[in-house]
Amino acid sequence: MSPEWQKSSTARVLPPARPRKLAKVPFVELADGRLQGVVSSGSDIERVYVSSIAAGTFAYACSTNNNRPCGGARGGYCNHIRALVTEASLQYGSERVGRYLRVDTGDGEQTAASLLSGMTGTRPGQDESKAAATVFSRFLRHLAYLELAPSTAPLPEMQWFPPTRAVA
Template structure:
């Protein structure tokens, strides 16, 4: 069952501007499209959400590992928002390739097309995703300096 919030279907392009207020953190890592999604109702709450490689199984929970109340056999709005922002950042082809999906990216033109091919709810929280988000936030607080920063070696390609 596709959530009614997807009607009419939205087409996402990699060139669209990301909404970091809604989804402050999205990445392809650890065999998942994963990230942190802001709560629509509580400024103090965020959700950790992901889609797994190969199976496209999914999960969403609060940052303190309470399951999302919107998971009712299909992806919740947090997962939908994560996917939309992931498509804007990486493109549908990049996501499907990373997730090792056998599905043809040319057949997935709308968010709903992807949501029709997902697996099932895994009921498996991953606190490491939230930890990675917190680590990324810490990098934003490092004062400007002309000196190399070991924490940023990955960014410059180890130059």
Template sequence: MSDWERSSTARVVPAARPRKLAKVPFVELADGRLQGVVSSGSDVERVYVSSVEAGTYAYACSTNNNRPCGGARGWFCNHLRALVTEAVLQYGAERVARYLRVEVADEEPSAQSVLHAMTATNPSQADGKAAAAVFSRFLRHLAYLELAPATPPMPEMQWFPATRTVA
């Protein structure tokens, strides 16, 4: 059994390139969406929960207390653009495009080509019902940063199998 199988952590896919966590501290490809938390450009106490649905590119952007983003009115706001850009840095353009089912004409896709392909379809605004779950997951991830590094099992991670059983 390897060391990572005995620890309470799981392997993480390394970032394609380093990200600036101050602007977009949380980004994930989950639940059929690219979703995450984006810092406000004007207020250090405010963050936005932004998401883009795979396939339809329906988007949602609101503050952490469910106030709609003023810039996301019929078009991708700066928060959504920052989210896509950071997702490309985290996962690579090919993986983001594949997950969102974006047809990119470029041989070497970039954040700009992914954004252009999505906005060219004139996407609609989504209801934003997932914002609470996304923000809750972000807060849970922040709590893990406060823990000291350790290898003993974590009770809230019991669902994650640390060892394989052979039948």
């Protein structure tokens, strides 16, 4: 017998573990074997950073939306990556983020701070920096959906399945 979620054409949406600050980290996701997202710059309102941490290896990348490397991500996690982990912990819960990234904190209770301290052997990642364009593109796609007027009509780009009846 297949699970209930496999019988549905919709995905289950989990509510956030706690409210988070969308102005600082407007986009965060656990996808493609990484914790990744978009983090606002603290100094320039028109600049955002695309940050990511790979699951298991904890290799990281942080660069602007124009692919300029983050100046703070030298030899360790920058403030953008720290903010990403903090907001992901609020969005998904620290336990889920820790399981996804395969972080062993050694203690029973996980927090964003314990996740960051549990990710040892960090190094800049080559593959993670290549993913920045994909992450930023997903972020822009999410923004485009926010501009749509509320409607119950289907969106053409969301219709993945062929029609059930033949068209004459």
